[in-house]
Amino acid sequence: MNPHTQQQDVRQPRPNPSKAWVCGYACLGAGCQTGPSGRGRCGMLEASAGPQTGCEVPLAEAVDDRPGSTAAAATCEELFRELGPCVPLRDNWYARRIRALQIAVLTAGLLLGILAIPRGEQILVPGSLASQHAQILSPGLDGPGCAECHPQSHSAFVGARTQDELCLHCHGDHLTGPNTGNPHDISWERLNQITRRSIGHPPSDLPVNFIAGETRSGERLESPQCATCHQEHQGSLHSLTRLSDQRCQACHRQKFTSFLQGHPQFKNYPESKPHRIAFDHSRHAEQHFAKQGVRFDCAGCHVRDDRQSAVGSVFRTLSFEKACASCHASAIGAAITEGWIAMQLPSLDLEDLTSKPSALAEWPNNARFGYQGNISPLLMLLLASDPQALQAIGELPGNGELGGVIAERRPQIARGLALAIRSLITEIDLHGSSAWKRRMRLGWQTALGREVSERESWLIDELSHGLSKDLFSYMRRLWFLDAANSQRRDPQKTFAELQVDSSDGISPSTHGNQDAPLLGDDLAEGAIRDSSELSALLAPQVEAPGMALEAAEVELLLGGPLAEEDDLWLESEKSTEDRVDVTGRGLDESRYRGWYLDEQLLSLNYAPSGHADRVMAAWIELTQIMSEEAAADVPAVDDGNALDLRRHLLSQQKIFTQCVECHQLVGKRTAGPWSRWQAVNEAAGTRRFTHFDHRPHLTLAATRDCKFCHVLQSSSHEGKPEPDFSLLVSRTKSEAGDDATSHVPHSGLGKVAGPDFGAISLQQCVTCHRPGGSEDACTLCHYYHIDASALSW
Amino acid sequence: MNFRYRRWLATGVTLVAVAITLSMLKRTDESLGDASTFTGWTLLVSTCGLYLLGLRKRWITLRCGPVAAWMQMHVYLGTFACAVFLMHIGWPVRGLFEGILAATFAVISLSGMGLALLSRLTPRWLAAISQDYRLERIPTLQAKLAANAHRVAIESAQLGEGATLSEYYQRRLLPFFQSPRSLLYLLSPGGRRRRQLLRELDDLDRYLDSGGVENREELAAMVREKDNLDYHRALQTRLRWLFSLHVALTWALALMITVHVILVYKFQAVL
Structure with a gap:
């Protein structure tokens, strides 16, 4: 060996x-x-x-x-x-073991040292937090640190809250729905309904392919936790909202490789939604603009270039003044010249009045030419709280004409109405705004058989905006008291002179250009209060650089519905100087806007200030509420008189064609003070399932032209449904008083103008959004957390 | 069951285990489940299985199969653990502690792979040399060889053919015999220096007489033996260092894994 x-x-x-x-x-x-x-x-x-x-x-x-x-x-x-x-x-x-032991002891010492030093636990953090959450572990803040999100990490927080509750503690403002936490924040009932609908159908036939409560692998899906998708500790640059496509396809029945390969074809995208402005693009392009030789430029109405950005600010609609006024302002101005006769003294038969001694001896001579005139809807509302007047109103014909009452009943009805009107004017003169509002609300209750809602009360306040108590004082004194004394006023006297002549009861503050004395202080305050409200409403919903945007604004700019610049409600604080038209020729529209008296017609008139007049809007909305409730067949009170009143109001309403021709007044009444008048649809500001950001597309030369995606459909196209103006037609008919009883008032809600544009196809998008090209992730176009109320499927 | 069959069987079982784990991971992910928990526990169990080899070596009284079988199980289980480790960690690894833990596991895994590879290649390389040397004895043998070489060089100088051989010894061979080889040679041993020295010694023949040639041949034999010793030492040292690295971090890894598991459940979301 x-x-x-x-x-x-x-x-x-x-x-x-x-x-x-x-x-x-x-x-x-x-x-x-x-x-x-x-x-x-x-x-x-x-x-x-x-x-x-x-x-x-x-x-x-x-x-x-x-x-x-x-x-x-x-x-x-x-x-x-x-x-x-x-x-x-x-x-x-043995040497190796000693060495391993030494390293282990060193490791243990380091770990103990880490835990011993203040904030040492941050060394154990498995990755830094996203920048949005970085402040939680900021060494400069004396907070609970890790326990802010991990309730079990420190004994003091054990069992305090679940992690999802802690998430919603800060983010609850954005996720306020009752089904927050469910898939897509949709109720399980709705999800099950969608699932049942999808069973047995090929995926291509369905708008959505979803298996509620189950994952693709067939396992029961409970409400996912926030952290299921929003993975933290992935670095400061990690996007918490960026999800992998596989996460989305965990629940969806139809699985596909990418946006390019297998994504379901678009169906009627962008979806037709109820528009509040009935604007027919194709008709404007092919008829109105073409007739005037003006180029139909999308940017003219949808892009405002006064902002420092690459393409300007993109809006769904610019303001009336910028987008519509050049053509429509003159038509509106012409339509409102004569004003709105809010209430008028009816003409009575002198012989009837004199043959029956009564307190109506003081009825103005200008209104003693037989039974003429009608009782306007506003006057009906004001009189409705008077039982005698209510009974008389019930006997009026559908158009409210006094002459239409059967001859035998006419004197009695006329007398009852005249007394009620005089009593009304006297009451408002004596008690001011409280009497006006009380009358309006009582009338409203009588008409609808229910309490006045908060919004309706607010609308009544708006309707009263700018209405001076002096006008009622003037009515009372010069129409009734002076008539009783057989004193005829010189028609050429000015209102100021009249005020001097009848100084008692008329506030000196009505002189000159001082602020309009309203019916009462509370009303005045209300008007002022609403001005700020409107100002906030009119603020353009566009991106303010460096400012934190509201959720709705973010949606508007980053893929939601287009922004809105809607300054419909320009405040029109008008002077009440000389609000009496003694000439009968109408007030000079350049000077007089608001409430005024017509001495010749013995009427209380209103001259709208132009587009976006709050008084007119309030009245139209009030009458529309009544129309909607009538259409919905809301059970009213058993009192037959109340039903008759509503019939009269609906048949005689003078909805201005100029207003409702464009404003369809759709949407929820509770959305906002003037939300139904805004051009933005009711779904704007809500998180819909699909969103689109226009800005990056408009920076590209190839897609800068809006027509690249939005192909205008010809107005003569056979397949294009015509805009549904049936509501307007029905209203116009009712205004003419053709057949008041046969008219079933329509609700404006849900009236959808036909699509002006051809549907956008998937192929248009995959030109760029494909693997190797622009991003094609699910979350680029789809929100997970959506407002279920905005769902159309 | 022969070794070859056992190797194929173990390889197959490992691949099937990895495939099953991948499938379950995919299923968990599609179920919106907690994939990290699944892979974490799989990794923990497999890592614990790797520690069993150390216990088997330590508890020699337990006769539960030969260590070689345990070693084979260790290798394939380690391969499986490496695959699960890649499934478990996110990339890039974030967090200081998590990074150290992952790095430790990676170092142990890589050293284990290196050991598995070198333990199969090194015997083959060593077999190319006719003699085998135990690592502990190599320094003694090298010292003895150096002493003998020095003796031959002195004898050659006394033979009278001049200082050719002794000068050459002093200039070139003395550092070779008495100095350790470089770190580079330890990592990648080769025969370049050996061939160079032998070629230079052959070139000295023209200046030597017959006695000198004998001494030159004796020195050449010693050069070969010294190089063989160096080669043995390098290969065995490399294996031992790798093994030391593999073993030295195991306890620290166990400690960090324990802390990691505690942290995970301490900071787990409350449902």
């Missing part, structure tokens, strides 16, 4: 593998079998009698590799004498 090639039989266990020390002579090939003690001492040195005899055997077989040695063999004793005492060496495995 080669002495240099001693080999250990690996199949046999080592003699003593657990020994920590080996003989120091082992490197010479002469290690003793017993080896050093457990404490690393040579047994020979420890033995008092010298070298151990047991060492002799292996040493005798050992090869002497000692430098310069000539001996063929050596014993332990010989080596001891020649080389000195044995210095035991650590065994390799």
